[in-house]
Amino acid sequence: MSDSPLSYAHDNHDRFLNELIELVSIPSVSTLPEHRPDMRRAARWLEDRLNDIGVSAETAGSEDYPLVYGEWLKAPGKPTVLVYGHYDVQPAEPLELWTTPPFQPQVRNGNLYGRGSSDDKGQTLTSIYAAESYLRTAGSLPLNVKFILEGQEESGGAVIKEFVQQHSDRLKADTVQISDGHMFGPGIPTLDVGLRGIVYTEIQARGASHDLHSGLYGGVAPNPLNALAWVISSLKGPDGHITIPGFYDSVQSVSDDVLQAWSRLPVDQVEFVKEETGISELAGEKDYTPFQRMWARPTLDVHGIAGGFVGEGAKTVIPAEATAKVSMRIVPDQKAEDVFRQYREAVLKLAPPGIELEVRLIHGDDPVLVPQDSSYIAAAQQAMQATFGRPGVPVRSGGSIPIVGIFKDQLGLNSVLMGWGLPDDNLHAPNEKFRVQNFYDGIDATIRFWDMAAGSTRASA
Ligand SMILES: [Zn+2]
Incomplete structure (x- = not known):
């Protein structure tokens, strides 16, 4: 017993x-x-x-x-x-x-x-x-x-x-x-x-009233796919920095205690992530360690882009519309509601001539x-x-x-x-x-x- x-x-x-x-x-x-x-x-x-x-x-x-x-x-x-x-x-x-x-x-x-x-x-x-x-x-x-x-x-x-x-x-x-x-x-x-919290969104881009032939109208037709590519690449550079005005204002830095605890973990952070993922070189903000980037820094990612032609062979279409799923992982003290507002404003400002953008929130959670x-x-x-x-x-x-x-x-x-x-x-x-x-x-x-x-x-x- x-x-x-x-x-x-x-x-x-x-x-x-x-x-x-x-x-x-x-x-x-x-x-x-x-x-x-x-x-x-x-x-x-x-x-x-x-x-x-x-x-x-x-x-x-x-x-x-x-x-x-x-x-x-x-x-x-x-x-x-x-x-x-x-x-x-x-x-x-x-x-x-x-x-x-x-x-x-x-x-x-x-x-x-x-x-x-x-x-x-x-x-x-x-x-x-x-x-x-x-x-x-x-x-x-x-x-x-x-x-x-x-x-x-x-x-x-x-x-x-x-x-x-x-x-x-x-x-x-x-x-x-x-x-x-x-x-x-x-x-x-x-x-x-x-x-981390999340702000998950969808951007819809609209151009002409119907699909157009790029041989006939290429040069004057606004292209929703090009527009989405432009918007997305303008939001975050290859250095991992997000350009949305005010985005980092309420990002709290990690305390020294916690940073030290992370650096004491018995692993090489870069090698650890590479091994788990098969990534050849880590992306993102070089001023922060990989664990900081993964756990305590906000980020922005595209999950999918839909529109136009993706079948076999070639089709010279300028699509009338296209959509992208984009989310941000957010950290204390960012608020999902505020981040979505800042993001929406930034996206709308990036709309090229002739392109109408609509930004929808799919779901959001605070960190x-x-x-x-x-x-x-x-x-x-x-x-x-x-x-x-x-x-x-x-x-x-x-x-x-x-x-x-x-x-x-x-x-x-x-x-x-x-x-x-x-x-x-x-x-x-x-x-x-x-x-x-x-x-x-x-x-x-x-x-x-x-x-x-x-x-x-x-x-x-
Ligand atoms: Zn579970």
């Missing part, structure tokens, strides 16, 4: 892994309607597991994308942690590229292969097994825990957004804990302390910065130190996680982002995997995090 939560967790490693395999076997692909029954099965699986260990849980929100909500609130006077995870997964196609079938998970070389193993079923279960390890040994948790496990992360997240809006009282907590990310490398834990002086970040750092022998590297993530902003805006809560995946987990791709040791370490670190966070004074988040 194990007497401490940690030794209980270690004694149950095999069963935990087998249960994860069971959960990964359920093809809970949220975006495909034919998997709706699997969505309900996966939600019920989690609901049952929580209820079994003494966390009172229910499914809520939506028939098609059920949200699992559970709570254990028997630690009066102690802080409350709101644990977020998601059980829905990306489609597994193309199936022929998987070594073993995506929903018949298999352990090979210390990794569990299967769709959702890392994103985010394996990571979600670390918190549930941390809770079990406490409840089956001490009979209680060191603090109050609320679980909010969504089934629509990979396809919009409208259900959780509405749930958070409608149940802000019930979701009251002192901090949010999210494990839906990755460590820097094996044995190198990471704390995400900032997330998030997690204050580092919180007692919960300190608790997470202690937990990482005890588990991995080193504190978490305070990285900023290049991507955005909208739920972090929702918890901040609707509940006033900051998030502790401790991810247990690895950069090469093949998220959203064939052969997704989760390193089994990371699964176990994630459980240990969560057990320790709650223990340390229990000593945090309430409302100091």
Whole structure:
């Protein structure tokens, strides 16, 4: 009989892994309607597991994308942690590229292969097994825990957004804990302390009232494709500098502490990025290190240009219209709304004669910065130190996680982002995997995090 939560967790490693395999076997692909029954099965699986260990849980929100909500609130006077995870997964196609079938998970070389193993079923279960390890040994948790496990992360997240809006009282907590990310490398834990935001747009360019022959009208006809090329190349030069007036005004520089932590990472940043990507020479702002450029500097990219003729052979058309998808990753303290306004003005000013430009916002999210002086970040750092022998590297993530902003805006809560995946987990791709040791370490670190966070004074988040 194990007497401490940690030794209980270690004694149950095999069963935990087998249960994860069971959960990964359920093809809970949220975006495909034919998997709706699997969505309900996966939600019920989690609901049952929580209820079994003494966390009172229910499914809520939506028939098609059920949200699992559970709570254990028997630690009066102690802080409350709101644990977020998601059980829905990306489609597994193309199936022929998987070594073993995506929903018949298999352990090979210390990794569990299967769709959702890392994103985010394996990571979600670390918190549930941390809770079990406490409840089956001490009979209680060191603090109050609320679980909010969504089934629509990979396809919009409208259900959780509405749930958070409608149940802000019930979701009251002192901090949010999210494990839906990755460590820097094996044995190198990471704390995400900032997330870039995004402004995703579409530019439509219109010229003549209909397509024209370039032999007849070339020289007088305005060309929407040329115009888009001009606009796009005017917005950002080969040096990575964005020319939109006022764009950098509210960009916050990174603190020396954080910069030092990044430079202490045991990698050559240039070589590291080259190896991960196959890039021959890194682009962008030379005055900033690659990690600064990826995590803490704004950028602008074109995702696609449509219009004119792209078939085989030649067609001498001057198209009447063309469109481009352009997005900007933005950083603290830029605001999506302001950036879009500055961008729109700059684009419209660049319109060549005879070209009418229309600029539309597709979606926007503000960047998030997690204050580092919180007692919960300190608790997470202690937990990482005890588990991995080193504190978490305070990285900023290049991507955005909208739920972090929702918890901040609707509940006033900051998030502790401790991810247990690895950069090469093949998220959203064939052969997704989760390193089994990371699964176990994630459980240990969560057990320790709650223990340390229990000593945090309430409302100091
Ligand atoms: Zn995820």
